[in-house]
Amino acid sequence: MQNINARFELELFCVQCHIADYDVFIEKCLNLYSLLTVANQDVNLTRIEDESAFWDRHIADSIAIAMFFPELTTASLALADIGCGAGFPAIPLAMAFPQLKITAIDSIAKKTRFVELAAEKLEIRNLEVVTARSKELPHKPGWCERFDIVSARAVADARSLFRENRQLLKKNGKFIFYKTPDQITAEIEEVRKASSKYGLNWQTTPAFQLPGGSGQRQFLFT
Numbered sequence: 001m002q003n004i005n006a007r008f009e010l011e012l013f014c015v016q017c018h019i020a021d022y023d024v025f026i027e028k029c030l031n032l033y034s035l036l037t038v039a040n041q042d043v044n045l046t047r048i049e050d051e052s053a054f055w056d057r058h059i060a061d062s063i064a065i066a067m068f069f070p071e072l073t074t075a076s077l078a079l080a081d082i083g084c085g086a087g088f089p090a091i092p093l094a095m096a097f098p099q100l101k102i103t104a105i106d107s108i109a110k111k112t113r114f115v116e117l118a119a120e121k122l123e124i125r126n127l128e129v130v131t132a133r134s135k136e137l138p139h140k141p142g143w144c145e146r147f148d149i150v151s152a153r154a155v156a157d158a159r160s161l162f163r164e165n166r167q168l169l170k171k172n173g174k175f176i177f178y179k180t181p182d183q184i185t186a187e188i189e190e191v192r193k194a195s196s197k198y199g200l201n202w203q204t205t206p207a208f209q210l211p212g213g214s215g216q217r218q219f220l221f222t
Helices: 002-016 022-042 051-063 090-096 109-121 134-139 158-168 181-198
Strands: 078-082 101-106 127-131 147-153 169-179 216-221
Touching (some): 002 022, 022 051, 022 109, 090 127, 169 181
Parallel strands (some): 078 147, 101 127, 147 169
16 A cells, blocks of 8 residues: 555656656656666665655656756756666656656666666667766767756765766756755855856755655755
8 A cells, every 4th residue: 555655646746747648657667666676686776665765765856857947848958867876867757758868877887787777678768878987078079068957866065066077068058966955055155166167056946845755855956
């Protein structure tokens, strides 16, 4: 019953996130959960306590960005997920919004191998996976000013993310970082100082509660 309630709550959350065909999306998420559960038995990819936590802390958290940035739901934007880990938010966003062109970047090969496997098994066509440190990519041809959006979830502080990834962003692009309210309070002044000469205006969305009582989330963005 707990899992059923979690899925029902996620359906409501999907509507708020402008996911039109949420039945198909949730079915794909179920398949992703199966893949992740099997892979986690052999390789420690990410912590998942149970299926309810998967829906609340991984799926809902990943797609929440669409509540505040609706352009992600319709525009054909290039998005970089920095430190993608086991594929969150890259995989859920790619499944929910197939018009996005998502690049999942992580330096840990066991994690990018899983993301590649999941993309293949789930037939996700709009997801590219790169095994690298994102700060090294601008030194390679074709990576500077490549992305409309550079995003990161549970990776590093905002100042470090800005400094290491600013060259990946197009001139009129947008940083969007998944944070908690406490993290934003601790980090916002430092990232403003670090980016002051670039004329960036850092803002925050309202804080909101994730489903299942999984904590508060807030986005820090330019």
